[in-house]
Amino acid sequence: MSVNVAIVGATGAVGQEFLTVLAERRFPIANLTLWASAKSAGKKFEFAGKTLTVRELTKDSFKDVNIALFSAGSSISREFAPAAVSAGAIVVDNTSAFRMKQGIPLVVPEVNPDQIAKHNGLIANPNCTTIIMTVPVWPLHKANRVKRMVISTYQAVSGAGAWGLYELESQLKAYAAGQPIHREKFPHQIANNLFSHNTPIDVNGYNEEENKVINETRKIFSDPKMNITITCVRVPIPRAHCESINLEFERPMTPEMVREILSKAPGVKLVDDRAKNHFPMPLEASGQDDVLVGRIRQDISRDDGRGIDLFVSGDQIRKGAATNAVQIAEKLIVS
Amino acid sequence: MSVNVAIVGATGAVGQEFLTVLAERRFPIANLTLWASAKSAGKKFEFAGKTLTVRELTKDSFKDVNIALFSAGSSISREFAPAAVSAGAIVVDNTSAFRMKQGIPLVVPEVNPDQIAKHNGLIANPNCTTIIMTVPVWPLHKANRVKRMVISTYQAVSGAGAWGLYELESQLKAYAAGQPIHREKFPHQIANNLFSHNTPIDVNGYNEEENKVINETRKIFSDPKMNITITCVRVPIPRAHCESINLEFERPMTPEMVREILSKAPGVKLVDDRAKNHFPMPLEASGQDDVLVGRIRQDISRDDGRGIDLFVSGDQIRKGAATNAVQIAEKLIVS
Numbered sequence: 001m002s003v004n005v006a007i008v009g010a011t012g013a014v015g016q017e018f019l020t021v022l023a024e025r026r027f028p029i030a031n032l033t034l035w036a037s038a039k040s041a042g043k044k045f046e047f048a049g050k051t052l053t054v055r056e057l058t059k060d061s062f063k064d065v066n067i068a069l070f071s072a073g074s075s076i077s078r079e080f081a082p083a084a085v086s087a088g089a090i091v092v093d094n095t096s097a098f099r100m101k102q103g104i105p106l107v108v109p110e111v112n113p114d115q116i117a118k119h120n121g122l123i124a125n126p127n128c129t130t131i132i133m134t135v136p137v138w139p140l141h142k143a144n145r146v147k148r149m150v151i152s153t154y155q156a157v158s159g160a161g162a163w164g165l166y167e168l169e170s171q172l173k174a175y176a177a178g179q180p181i182h183r184e185k186f187p188h189q190i191a192n193n194l195f196s197h198n199t200p201i202d203v204n205g206y207n208e209e210e211n212k213v214i215n216e217t218r219k220i221f222s223d224p225k226m227n228i229t230i231t232c233v234r235v236p237i238p239r240a241h242c243e244s245i246n247l248e249f250e251r252p253m254t255p256e257m258v259r260e261i262l263s264k265a266p267g268v269k270l271v272d273d274r275a276k277n278h279f280p281m282p283l284e285a286s287g288q289d290d291v292l293v294g295r296i297r298q299d300i301s302r303d304d305g306r307g308i309d310l311f312v313s314g315d316q317i318r319k320g321a322a323t324n325a326v327q328i329a330e331k332l333i334v335s
Numbered sequence: 336m337s338v339n340v341a342i343v344g345a346t347g348a349v350g351q352e353f354l355t356v357l358a359e360r361r362f363p364i365a366n367l368t369l370w371a372s373a374k375s376a377g378k379k380f381e382f383a384g385k386t387l388t389v390r391e392l393t394k395d396s397f398k399d400v401n402i403a404l405f406s407a408g409s410s411i412s413r414e415f416a417p418a419a420v421s422a423g424a425i426v427v428d429n430t431s432a433f434r435m436k437q438g439i440p441l442v443v444p445e446v447n448p449d450q451i452a453k454h455n456g457l458i459a460n461p462n463c464t465t466i467i468m469t470v471p472v473w474p475l476h477k478a479n480r481v482k483r484m485v486i487s488t489y490q491a492v493s494g495a496g497a498w499g500l501y502e503l504e505s506q507l508k509a510y511a512a513g514q515p516i517h518r519e520k521f522p523h524q525i526a527n528n529l530f531s532h533n534t535p536i537d538v539n540g541y542n543e544e545e546n547k548v549i550n551e552t553r554k555i556f557s558d559p560k561m562n563i564t565i566t567c568v569r570v571p572i573p574r575a576h577c578e579s580i581n582l583e584f585e586r587p588m589t590p591e592m593v594r595e596i597l598s599k600a601p602g603v604k605l606v607d608d609r610a611k612n613h614f615p616m617p618l619e620a621s622g623q624d625d626v627l628v629g630r631i632r633q634d635i636s637r638d639d640g641r642g643i644d645l646f647v648s649g650d651q652i653r654k655g656a657a658t659n660a661v662q663i664a665e666k667l668i669v670s
Contacts (some may be wrong), residue, residue, distance in 0.1 A: 075470035148636050152487035152579035153442040154529055154568065187611075192573050193618040194489055196630055196646060201609040205590065205632025227636035229644055233489065236571055238527050244487035244566040244579075255540065262386070274536040276522075281529040290573060296532055297540030300549070301483050301562035309564055 001055055002030035003333055006065040006089065008033035008080065009038035009072025010054050011043055013162040014094055017322035018069050025326060028190050028333065035061050036072065067329050069095060071321065087119035090096055090332055091327045092123050099124040106219050109327040110267045111138040116331050123328055128320025129153055129209065129232065130216040133243050135291045135298040135319070136312055139220060139265040142257060151213070151230040154196065154242035156282060159316045163237055164190075172236075190236050197232035207232060240282035240318065241314045244295075252305035255296045262293055267319065272296055280313035288315060289323045337365035337432050338668055339422065341400045343415065344407025345369035345389050346378055349429055350495040352657035353404050354382055363668065370396050371407065377537060395421035405429060406656065420456035425667055426661045427458050432457040434551055438603060441554050444662040445602045460662055463507050463655025464488055464544065464567065465551040468578055470626045470654070471647055474558060475593060481539040485561040486548070486565040489577035490532065493526055494651045496498040499525075500573055507571075525571050532567035542567060575617035576655065577648045587640035588632045597628055602654065607631055615648035623650060624658045 004198035005022070008238075009015045015036070022029065029311050032047055035057040043054040053059070057076070062068060062084040071094035081091045081098070081144055098104045106124045111134050116123060126134070137146060163185055171181045171191030188195045199208035206214070209232040218226050247253075248283035264267050271280050272294035280292035291314040299307025314320055340357070344350045352373070357364065366380055366630075370392040375476035378389040390396070392411070397403060397419040405412045405419075406429035416426045416433070435437045440450035441459045446469050446563035449554070450456060492499035498520055506516045506526030516524055523530045534543035541549070544567040553561050563603060597603050606615050626649040634642025649655055 046620070137641055148573075150485040150581045150636070152566075154489070154570070172507055172509045176508045176512060187613075188616060189618055194570065194577060195616045196612065196614040198612065201612065204399065205630075206608070207612075216389075222619070229581060229634045229636040229642065231487075231630060231644060231646060233579065233646075234587075235489070235529065236527075237529060238372060242529060242568075244568065246485045246564060246581075273399065273619060274540070277533065278522075279529055279531040279534065281530045283524055295540075295566060299564045300539060301485070301564040309566060309568060311568075 001333060002028040003066035004031045004064050005029050006033045006035060006062060006068040008035045008057055008068060009077065010045070010068045011036045011040040012071060012274055013158050013165070013317055014071040014321040016120045017317045018071070018326065019045060021318065021322045021326045023048060025330070026325060026328065033061070033065070040098070044115055058189055059083035062089045065089040066094065067332065069329065081122060085283060090119065090121055090123070092125055092328050094321050094325055096127065096212060098122055099126060099302045100219065107218060108220055109331060110135050110222055114223070115327060119271050125321065125325045125328065126216045126220060127209070127212040128159055128245065128316035129155065129241055130213045130220070131324050132241055132291050132312060132314035132316065133245065133321050134217060134220055135215065135314070136247070136265065136293045136310070137247070138221065139261050140247065143261055144253050146226065146247050147250055148227040148248040150246040151228065152204050152244045153230065153232045154235045154237070155232060156237040156239045156241055156316060158239050159184070159241060160198065166235055168238060170185065183193040190234065192236065194233055194235045197234055239315060239317065240285040240313055240314045242280065242282060242311065245310050245312065246299060247308045247310070249308065253308050255308065258296050258308055258310070260318045267291060268293055270294065280311055282313055285313035285315050287318070289319045291319060291322055336668060337363040338401035338451055339366040339399050340364050340593060341368045341397060343370045343403060343405045343411065345380070346371045346375040346393070347406060348493050348500070349406040349656040349659055352652045353406070353661065354380060356653065356657045356661045358383060360665070362665065366535060368396070368400070375400060382517035383480060383574040394418035400424040402427065402667060404660055404664065412441050424457055425454065425458070427460060427663050429460040429656050429660055431462065431547060433457055434461060439552060442663050443469050443555055443659060444666060445470050446555055446662045447481065447557070448666055450570060457575065460656065460660045460663065461551045462544070463494055464490065464576055464578065465548045465555070466655050466659050467576055467626050467647060467649035467651065468548065468580065469555055470602045470649070471597055471600065471628045471645070472580070472582070473556065474580065474596050478592070478596055479588050481561065481582050482585055483562040483583040485581040485643060486563065486566045487579045489570045489572070491572040491574045491576055491651060492569065495533065503571055506543060508545060525569065527571065529568055529570045532569055535621070560601060565580060570585055570615045571614055574652065575620040575648055576651045577617060577646065578613065580645050580647065581634060582643045584641045584643065588643050589640070590643065593631050593643055593645070602626060603628055605629065615646055620648035620650050622653070624654045626654060650652040
């Protein structure tokens with residue numbers, strides 16, 4: 001069975017990764033169409049030996065489309081996803097537009113694949129930071145309930161979009177050449193600097209990115225009482241997010257138990273070589289789908305043996321976005 | 336009263352900062368001598384309008400020296416600090432050689448200045464990550480005991496020494512020029528990457544840097560039961576460390592109480608503008624002595640009101656090393 005696939009936001013960082021991931025995974029495509037704003041219409045990309053031309057997205061773009069992969073921002077999803085669903089497509093939406101809506105599945109295939117079948121035409125792909133954390137934490141949570149998490153992130157610039165990568169590279173080149181550094185879209189200089197995540201602060205003092213991780217994780221884990229505090233930080237890294245995660249379990253948990261569980265967990269790769277000081281790094285996580293996990297150790301600030309620290313790194317454009325959405329699409333066509 | 340000062344390790348990152356900080360603070364110097372290894376002997380530096388020549392450190396270097404500021408590595412301190420003390424100098428040692436030794440004061444002047452008078456010729460300057468965290472946390476701890484801390488760090492390359500900065504810059508220049516990136520002293524590429532702190536992992540699974548922060552903080556706070564877990568990470572930033580800090584207090588604590596206390600705390604500057612998304616950043620902390628504190632908010636993962644999150648940034652070469660040592664020296668000559 002082959003299906004017709006539409007990519008909405010085809011020229012963005014995630015849109016481009018959709019092309020790579022669909023090809024790599026030999027997704028059974030009958031016809032692939034690429035959609036973007038009028039500004040990007042006419043751009044051409046190669047896929048499976050054919051040249052595809054990006055067209056301007058309209059509400060009529062979805063005739064005969066079976067699966068529409070949306071990644072063009074929340075407002076575009078809000079405006080056009082209903083049209084896609086009306087036309088008979090199933091939308092896998094990579095924006096935050098529908099994630100917290102009741103009745104819309106929010107899916108990480110390694111965590112809650114059973115939710116996929118409950119869709120009414122629309123499935124939401126979680127935030128990248130949420131996905132990268134839930135893949136390794138879920139199998140631990142199943143074995144021994146996680147009562148509370150304290151997370152600090154190290155987020156790559158391309159998480160903000162292709163422009164984030166461009167801005168970091170432009171600033172690094174200016175710095176290397178001894179020229180003045182210009183800031184464009186990020187609120188602060190990013191080369192040689194880091195800053196609190198560039199999303200607005202909500203009334204509870206957390207920024208939007210942090211509240212997304214908290215709320216989405218509760219929905220994905222079906223655990224509305226999951227306690228999470230998180231600090232999201234943008235760092236001068238091109239690609240792949242890292243997260244320093246402190247876990248409090250319901251019962252005692254040892255590093256050996258964690259390693260045993262994670263060594264068998266789907267989507268996880270242990271990188272935890274203490275002798276060689278080799279742990280998860282963005283440079284090694286970039287371009288792969290597994291979430292790297294290391295620095296697994298007993299939290300010595302607790303004397304009840306219920307604390308574990310770990311450090312993870314995952315490619316936020318692949319597993320944090322494109323791969324996760326394509327995995328959902330794969331399960332849609334099998335089911 | 337003017338005193339004779341010796342700087343041991345004068346050509347290093349901290350050694351050079353000693354020259355800047357002593358001049359800026361108009362430290363009352365009668366005679367300043369600079370010491371380093373044979374390799375660096377002969378190098379010349381300006382200080383207060385005079386040209387000083389670096390000489391090779393020997394055990395006879397400390398005749399007539401009143402205060403010796405050591406920052407040339409632990410093994411040099413272990414070998415030469417006793418000679419300095421024997422010659423009548425008071426040593427302020429910036430290495431880890433003596434920090435945890437009983438009877439040797441470990442001092443952050445904003446926290447435990449009373450310990451300075453208890454010295455027997457030697458006072459230890461804490462680890463930079465310890466200093467930057469203890470300056471803002473101490474006044475909170477005094478008001479409402481901190482029972483537990485969960486810390487994740489974002490540490491600048493110059494914390495490893497002047498070579499760390501050189502290695503980052505060389506790699507960034509190679510990257511900007513499209514040339515291959517060479518690794519020299521860091522265990523992994525640092526440009527466009529980050530990694531778990533480059534110190535060996537101890538038997539408890541924490542690295543040396545993490546264990547230093549845990550043990551030193553307990554000594555400085557005179558609170559051997561202080562519970563701390565910490566993950567130390569090296570990031571591609573030239574200068575100034577950041578720390579994401581989650582605090583659990585004995586009694587309920589509000590963000591307003593924290594702001595009120597920190598607005599009056601010595602060595603602290605609040606940078607906490609939610610509307611402008613302006614919080615502590617290494618770019619703004621670099622070159623100043625205050626520790627910047629922001630992202631102050633109630634930890635919503637606790638329902639007992641006893642949790643606070645904050646994010647800090649401090650110049651690890653100034654307040655984290657040179658300035659802290661010179662502050663100690665100032666208190667020595669006043670007392």
